[in-house]
Amino acid sequence: MARRTYLDRIRASRTPFTVAIVVVLTLYCLIALFLIPNVMLSSFKTRGELINNIMGFPHAFTLENYVTVLVEDNFIRYFMNSVVLSGLALTSLLFFASMTAYGLSRYRFRGRDALQVYFLLGTMFPIQLGILPIFIIIRTLGLTNTFLGMILIYTANMSLAVFIFSKFFRTLPYALYESARIDGAGEFRIFVQIMLPMSKPVLSTVGIIQFVLIWNDFYMPLVFLTRREVRTLTLAIFRYLSNFLANWHLVFTAATIALVPVIVVFFLFSEQLVAGLTAGSMKE
Amino acid sequence: MKLLQNRPYIGFVLPGFVLYTAFMIVPLLVAIYYSFFDWSGLGPMTFVGIDNYRTLFTNPRLSSVFWNALGNNAKMVLAVLCIIMPIQLLIAYSIDIKVRGYRAFQLIVFLPYVISPTIIGFFALLVFDPNLGILNTIFDALNLEQFRSAWFGNPDIAFPLMVGVIAWQGIGAGMLIFLANLKEIPREIIEASIIDGASRWRRFIHIVVPSLLPSFTNNIVLGTIWAMVQFDIPYIVGGSQGGVDNSVDFMNLFFYRFAFGGAYFGETSMGFGATISVVLFFIILLVAVGQIAFLRRYENR
Incomplete structure (x- = not known):
């Protein structure tokens, strides 16, 4: 300091x-x-x-209250649902977004600039605007009330992640890529074994802000996760709130259970959070 | 395989492209298509041309709800641009000049941003609930019954309260964007102005603000979109009808009632819901494109 x-x-x-x-x-x-x-x-x-x-x-x-909330009212289950869903969705998002960004920044090809702009559109138009057709697609695929459906949606919402990853990959030296090529490594192996390990800082920047966004998301679970078994923590607290007077003493406990992980993440990783939030804002 | 060997970028970009296109871009276009149909979401779709749009703008019962919701979004945009943004800038500037305790301020102002909207909604109920809430409890304890209020139950003050709660959660994001920009201003310029004896105010107006145009652009555009798609906290605190007398109703809630909430006809109306989302989409498109074009011109000067 x-x-x-x-x-x-x-x-x-x-x-x-x-x-x-x-x-x-x-x-x-x-x-x-x-x-x-x-x-x-x-x-x-x-x-x-x-x-x-x-x-x-x-x-x-x-x-x-903890016994009531965690055991009788199944919050252990809801908590695990949130952990599993956020974990899987985050992994999928980081994987596909970094891969896309790598393809868009490492190689030169016709239409690349247009594609880069295309992938930015999602920062202007929130995914909620297309929720009706998304709902129909997910329902047609039989994926309502499944984590797979949610993971697809969270992964597709990749504009910001692609943008931040692209900016980072452009700074990696080209020589590194060339020497790996000469050693005979395939394109995908270069990406996974050389480029990704070098991307740890940006992976954590993107990962932590996206984790917070997915963990806290209210809208998608509200629309897609109507069954009790797949309910997330955010949604479970909302169910409590909708009968506020009856559950009023339990909401404090449920909220505490949801708050503690986020606050721990916040204080441990506040620098990465700030970086993740502002990295997308500096367009040039 | 040969194709992938010659054009390795296809293998990298294609999976993301397919997902992104299928769930982000195509739905925006399909929503436009749905908006020309009368469709409950199940069963047959009937083509009705622009009837949904006509209903939205002219049906006396629906259009009053629509204009009220849109008006609230417009008021929210104004609140973001005219009240919240200057406060964000002021806090960012105070942190940048390192006032006493600036590190703690930065952390705590940003903290609510990472808290889930349902918990923010719970905080709002905890403070403002007419019977159990902290504010009324305090007023009772101090024998200040005249200050008791129904808070969100009072349509006259529900909206400004809602702006306050939403701002409390989200203020940190724009603040950090300003702060990141402030830190990019070359130190030498600031130091030179201090040595030249420029007052803090002159320094702020003539050196700091002109350097902040990139973050102004960002915050204006992102803040407008933020205000236009409000849903979580109003829904959690005010319910799907948007509070007493629709006082905290927003476009996104209005949309939700038709799309998923069985709003007025006892069943969902996907066609009409799509119409609302399309109108919202085009408003955002117009406002954002207009703002960016305007601000770009400013930046280039």
Whole structure:
């Protein structure tokens, strides 16, 4: 971490403006700093206690809600569904998007520029706009309520990943590719054994932001996963919310179960997350 | 095999191309095709020409819902461009000049972005629920009953509240895009201006803002699309009807009711649903292309 330079200190020098900013931002951040721990703490309160003590520490920690949510209400299953679906969809997306990007950036061929633009269209038109025909396709293939259908959709939504991968592959030295060719390696082997291992930074950048997006996705599961066995965590919490009064004490627990992995990922990988989010924004 | 050997890129691009085309591009076109039919999603499709469009724009009952939803999207676009974006820039700038605690601010402002919309919806209920919510509980405890409110149950304030909740979740993304751009401004220019004795305000207007045009382009276009396709939080908090009196209804919700929700006829109407999505598609196309063309001209100057 670089030390603040003299000019840094001048730039941040205290003026009424910076003081006001710091105060306002602090207050703003208190919303998150209050809500998230509050939900986690409240997940240990009984229903009776929640009514009177919504803010603050639980009087007696109870794991009752966790038993109800995880076992009786099947959240172990929903959690595993989310893990399996996100894991498979992410693997598939990274594989196909990196392969496509590699083909689009390593080789020169007629129509390549047009194809690159074509693959960018998805950043302009969210996949939700085509959801009706997608629904019909998935239904015709008999893939509603299957993870395979969801994986196809998440993989097809590859514009941003292709864009970021392409930018990265263009920076890999061509000599590397040539020497592998001379050694007699096939095209696909060069990609898998030489190029992909060199792409770890960009794989993690794309992977982490896409993991968060897929893990949190609400719309696709809402449309395609109507059966209980395939329900994801996000969707299961939504079912709780739609009967808010009855389940109100359980939502805290369910939300905590869903929040913890994401917050761990967030604090471990915040740099990659930021990189993944902004990598797609710098078009040139 | 010979073809693949001579043109290895085909093997790399084709699988992605097929998937992307089948599930991203073709559906956009097929939606246009569906919009000319009366179709419940099952059974026969009846060609009805532009009847669905006529109904959408002229049927008194439906068109009022349509204009209300579209109006809310338009208000959301305005809120993003005129309120949320300046705040994003202000936060990014404060982080870039390293105000006290800037690292924590960056993390925490961005944090809600990675939280699932159902949990954001739960936070909203937790704070604003009229009976159990934190705000009304606090007002009761402080004997400030006059401040109690139905919050999302009150159509007069539901919309601005919704903008607030949506902004709270999404504000970090655009902020980080500004911040990435701010970090690209050459240090020497900033330092030279400090040595020249330019005030912070002059530095901001004359050096910082002109360097930010690329991120302005991005945030304006992405922010507009974001505002035009709102669905998750309004649906979770306000239900498929978009809250009391459709106060937080949006185009995407209106669409969903017809496509999947059995909106008004007791059954789904795929043809009419497709019509709504096509209208939304063309609005996004027009707005985005217009904005990009306009901003490109600006950037080139």
